[in-house]
Amino acid sequence: xRIGFFVPCYVDMLAPQAAISSYELLKRFxxxxxxxxxxxxxxxxxxxMGYERKACAIENNLVEQLLxxxxxxxxxxxxxxxxxxxxxxxxxxxxxxxxxxxxxxxxDFLHDVLQVKSLPWARFPHRVALHNGCHSLRFLHQARPSxxxxxxxxxxxxLLRLVEGCEVGYATRRDECCGFGGTFAIWDESCAGQQGLxxxxxxxxxxxxxxxxxxxxxxxxxxxTARKYGVDIRTFYIAEILNGDAEKAxxxxxxxx
Amino acid sequence: xxxxxxxxLGAEFIADTPHRVSHDRCLWEARMRRDRTASRIPEWEEMRxxxxxxxxxxxxxxxxxxxxxxxxxxxxxxxxxxxxxAEAHNRIVYEIFRSHGVKTxxxxxxMLMDECGMREYLSERGIDxxxxxxxxxxxxxxxxxxxxxxxxxxxxxxxxxxxxxxDKLGSDPDIDDPHxxxxxxREHMRKHYINxxxxxxxxxxxxxxxxxxxxxxxxxxxxxxxNVPPLYVASMGIEKLxxxxxxxxxxxxxxxxxxxxFDITQYTSHYTRPRHGQEMHLVIVDNGRSAxxxxxxxxxxxxxxxxxxxxxxxxxxRTSGLSYDAPYMGPIGIVLQPSYDLHRYARLPYSCTHCxxxxxVCPVKVPIPHYVFLWRTEIVERGEDELMHRTEETAMALxxxxxxxxxxxxxxxxxxxxxxxxxxxxxxxxxxxxxxTNPEPPQETFRQYYKRTTKK
Ligand code: SF4
Numbered sequence: 001x002r003i004g005f006f007v008p009c010y011v012d013m014l015a016p017q018a019a020i021s022s023y024e025l026l027k028r029f030x031x032x033x034x035x036x037x038x039x040x041x042x043x044x045x046x047x048x049m050g051y052e053r054k055a056c057a058i059e060n061n062l063v064e065q066l067l068x069x070x071x072x073x074x075x076x077x078x079x080x081x082x083x084x085x086x087x088x089x090x091x092x093x094x095x096x097x098x099x100x101x102x103x104x105x106x107x108d109f110l111h112d113v114l115q116v117k118s119l120p121w122a123r124f125p126h127r128v129a130l131h132n133g134c135h136s137l138r139f140l141h142q143a144r145p146s147x148x149x150x151x152x153x154x155x156x157x158x159l160l161r162l163v164e165g166c167e168v169g170y171a172t173r174r175d176e177c178c179g180f181g182g183t184f185a186i187w188d189e190s191c192a193g194q195q196g197l198x199x200x201x202x203x204x205x206x207x208x209x210x211x212x213x214x215x216x217x218x219x220x221x222x223x224x225t226a227r228k229y230g231v232d233i234r235t236f237y238i239a240e241i242l243n244g245d246a247e248k249a250x251x252x253x254x255x256x257x
Numbered sequence: 258x259x260x261x262x263x264x265x266l267g268a269e270f271i272a273d274t275p276h277r278v279s280h281d282r283c284l285w286e287a288r289m290r291r292d293r294t295a296s297r298i299p300e301w302e303e304m305r306x307x308x309x310x311x312x313x314x315x316x317x318x319x320x321x322x323x324x325x326x327x328x329x330x331x332x333x334x335x336x337x338x339x340x341x342x343a344e345a346h347n348r349i350v351y352e353i354f355r356s357h358g359v360k361t362x363x364x365x366x367x368m369l370m371d372e373c374g375m376r377e378y379l380s381e382r383g384i385d386x387x388x389x390x391x392x393x394x395x396x397x398x399x400x401x402x403x404x405x406x407x408x409x410x411x412x413x414x415x416x417x418x419x420x421x422x423x424d425k426l427g428s429d430p431d432i433d434d435p436h437x438x439x440x441x442x443r444e445h446m447r448k449h450y451i452n453x454x455x456x457x458x459x460x461x462x463x464x465x466x467x468x469x470x471x472x473x474x475x476x477x478x479x480x481x482x483x484n485v486p487p488l489y490v491a492s493m494g495i496e497k498l499x500x501x502x503x504x505x506x507x508x509x510x511x512x513x514x515x516x517x518x519f520d521i522t523q524y525t526s527h528y529t530r531p532r533h534g535q536e537m538h539l540v541i542v543d544n545g546r547s548a549x550x551x552x553x554x555x556x557x558x559x560x561x562x563x564x565x566x567x568x569x570x571x572x573x574x575r576t577s578g579l580s581y582d583a584p585y586m587g588p589i590g591i592v593l594q595p596s597y598d599l600h601r602y603a604r605l606p607y608s609c610t611h612c613x614x615x616x617x618v619c620p621v622k623v624p625i626p627h628y629v630f631l632w633r634t635e636i637v638e639r640g641e642d643e644l645m646h647r648t649e650e651t652a653m654a655l656x657x658x659x660x661x662x663x664x665x666x667x668x669x670x671x672x673x674x675x676x677x678x679x680x681x682x683x684x685x686x687x688x689x690x691x692x693x694t695n696p697e698p699p700q701e702t703f704r705q706y707y708k709r710t711t712k713k
Contacts, residue, residue: 050633138613147617181610224693
């Protein structure tokens with residue numbers, strides 16, 4: 001199986017660990033994984049703000065780079081959503097359609113395509129709050145959003161349960177948006193800041209020290225808000241836990257807080 | 258009119274901690290009640306899908322349903338008027354009142370009448386309107402618009418109401434007990450209920466088959482307006498129709514559960530003909546609706562004004578409805594208001610984090626998040642975007658165009674994070690820094706890691 005591994009712009013620059021853990025994790029499954037070096041961005045910062053025209057060149061460049069793989073895997077829910085459902089400037093040839101259909105966030109890929117049943121290398125003997133980012137939750141359908149009265153399921157939680165010792169919990173307002181919202185955190189910093197503070201305070205009230213999510217953008221926002229307001233939490237992208245890197249990082253940082 | 262700056266108005270409400278905390282908690286509780294009551298109905302999701310289909314069906318046959326509706330109303334002895342826009346609506350209502358010598362009116366809640374600016378229009382012409390809904394009356398006394406479509410004064414604390422009543426109605430400013438405040442209002446309004454020359458209300462549903470108008474309230478404010486005075490005038494938008502009486506139960510089951518998490522509204526009243534000795538009028542209003550029906554945003558016309566999208570919206574709960582400075586606020590407001598006045602409301606579609614919760618609670622599945630995208634694109638295309646956005650997006654588009662540009666931009670960004678003084682990085686030039694620390698710059702990007710660890 002030929003896998004194209006696409007690292008979106010902000011992950012590459014601000015969360016290389018999320019990409020490294022995902023990449024190393026994929027390589028454990030005996031797959032032919034290629035890092036798509038020449039792909040840069042999915043165009044989300046532009047389409048999100050209504051600049052579809054400006055996104056056009058970016059989207060077309062991206063699609064060209066994604067050709068020729070069985071699956072595209074991305075360590076970011078929000079960018080996967082963008083590629084699957086919002087590449088509006090790209091002509092939907094059969095080839096392009098195939099790319100969109102075979103593009104997966106790392107969680108979907110592990111859960112739905114590989115149908116992973118065990119992660120023997122991973123240990124995380126801690127309580128961790130699982131934050132299902134809005135895009136992963138409500139647009140990629142990785143878990144049941146609390147608003148919908150459908151049978152319960154959670155792909156993210158199912159994967160974390162395969163990790164030895166990992167005890168998954170949630171904030172009281174489990175599915176409430178943390179306020180990152182793509183470019184929202186920059187344009188409306190007072191509301192985004194309040195949402196972020198409410199979210200990290202919710203973790204603190206519930207005694208969580210560790211937080212994980214399939215969306216690094218949410219974690220970046222939450223981690224930086226927590227640090228600003230002196231709330232003691234440490235965030236991990238989900239692949240860091242699934243690949244066993246999170247526990248190593250905790251030990252390196254001097255053990256459980 | 259100047260442009261509404263929801264971000265700025267919202268920031269003022271956010272800074273007011275007691276009001277924000279109470280507002281957020283009340284609405285979140287409504288959302289939680291909604292989840293609990295909906296979860297007890299096994300067919301909840303099928304109900305939403307069906308309600309959406311019935312609305313779409315009605316909208317796509319609106320002309321024939323409207324004429325059937327009119328026939329029935331007329332046969333039942335209700336006077337029907339058609340209003341093309343807000344101005345026509347107000348003029349028609351005024352004419353009815355003028356010809357009957359009406360001086361005072363009690364009025365149940367109606368978003369449409371707010372949309373038309375009817376109260377101001379009539380009061381300028383010497384007709385006094387008394388809002389019969391408690392929250393709406395509080396807002397009227399305070400000279401503010403409603404801040405929520407079903408809970409008009411939800412942004413106020415009890416103490417605010419006590420002070421307002423003391424100021425306007427002469428009650429004790431230090432007693433904020435709800436029973437006391439209610440009794441003050443009851444006493445104040447009773448004489449108006451009894452003496453009003455006419456009553457008014459909005460309409461929740463119009464049944465085409467029978468010519469019935471259905472009004473749902475929790476305080477009976479529409480009923481007292483419809484049943485006491487000798488003249489009753491109701492207004493409805495053309496989109497409020499449903500085909501048959503048998504479709505109604507579905508919508509009634511969805512409405513209050515979605516709005517407040519209660520199984521049903523306290524009063525669900527059906528008006529099919531005037532009561533003995535009463536005269537009854539219905540004004541059916543377009544005001545941009547048929548244009549909307551032909552636009553890409555047509556599904557907003559499915560909206561049954563339950564307010565569930567507001568209760569769940571993380572932005573609305575923290576910034577309050579007044580910050581939208583518009584008749585319709587919150588998620589449905591930001592995709593509805595720009596069609597009334599694009600320039601004035603061009604910033605509203607940006608007051609959204611794209612969390613998607615509104616589309617999941619909406620009982621008729623209005624695709625609000627999708628419409629937010631469409632509006633932003635339209636705003637840019639029609640040149641109503643902010644200069645700041647345009648400049649930043651141009652720079653970003655350049656940086657992200659391809660991997661070469663990106664790695665240059667990254668090098669620059671990381672260099673800045675590592676080397677620029679904290680005072681500059683966390684200055685007001687960087688909006689991120691108000692509520693965040695800057696991200697820790699990593700040792701190397703993934704690109705660099707890959708190059709280092711992979712032998713070519
Ligand atoms: S858009 Fe949907 S949730 Fe919002 S008020 Fe209308 S019907 Fe209710």
